Amino acid sequence: xxRLLVLAAxxxxxxxxxxxxxxxxxxxxxxxxxxxxxxxxxxxxxxxFKGEFRRDLKDSDFLHWGEGTVTVGRSAIALMxxxxxxxxxxxxxxxxxxxxxxxxxRLKGRMARVGDVKTFENFIVPVPAGVDPQAYTTxxxxxxxxxxxxxxxxxx
Numbered sequence: 001x002x003r004l005l006v007l008a009a010x011x012x013x014x015x016x017x018x019x020x021x022x023x024x025x026x027x028x029x030x031x032x033x034x035x036x037x038x039x040x041x042x043x044x045x046x047x048x049f050k051g052e053f054r055r056d057l058k059d060s061d062f063l064h065w066g067e068g069t070v071t072v073g074r075s076a077i078a079l080m081x082x083x084x085x086x087x088x089x090x091x092x093x094x095x096x097x098x099x100x101x102x103x104x105x106r107l108k109g110r111m112a113r114v115g116d117v118k119t120f121e122n123f124i125v126p127v128p129a130g131v132d133p134q135a136y137t138t139x140x141x142x143x144x145x146x147x148x149x150x151x152x153x154x155x156x
Contacts, residue, residue: 034119035078043078043124047071051139051153053081057099059149066141066151072133077114078124088145089117091125093136094152101149104142117141 035043044050053066060066068081077091091114098104112135115125127133133155141150 032118034121035124037080037122040078040080040122040124043073043076044069044071044080046075047073047078049073049133049155051155053079053083053141053151053153055151057149057152059100060151064143064148064150066153070139070153070155072139072155074127074133076124076126077133077139079122082121083117083123083141083150085120086143086146086148086150088143089150090142090144091115091117092140092142093131093133094138094140095136097138097154098140098152099149101147104140104149111140112136114139 049072051070051072053068053070054060055065055067064084064086066079066081066083068079070077070079070081072093083089092108093112093114094104094107095110096103096107098107112131114127114131117123117125137156138152138154140152142148143150
């Protein structure tokens with residue numbers, strides 16, 4: 001009986017580790033090709049604001065981070081840099097700087113959801129009609145599926 005319990009526990013641990021690895025690896029394997037530096041620079045050319053994603057934010061850690069320059073314009077938000085890979089990333093604009101999950105939850109009702117982030121090195125996300133970046137101060141990458149803060153940058 002003891003042997004069966006040990007066998008079941010080890011198999012469950014391997015299954016759990018494989019599942020976790022799959023959740024982490026699948027977005028990397030299925031991500032579209034990242035926009036080129038030239039495409040990001042072209043999108044940034046019409047930007048009105050600029051900010052920096054940094055790895056040292058309160059709720060950032062070795063699995064949830066971003067680094068690089070983010071530009072915000074009326075038609076697109078672009079990143080020249082990298083973010084940690086993960087599933088179901090969404091880009092938000094916030095009226096206040098956010099660097100924790102608690103702050104995100106508190107302000108989510110006042111934020112504008114811009115769109116999906118599908119690449120992890122450089123991205124360009126179109127700004128939907130009706131969203132005015134001048135009404136906000138901060139751009140945020142958020143993992144919707146797991147409710148995880150990834151990164152943020154104050155742009156004004």
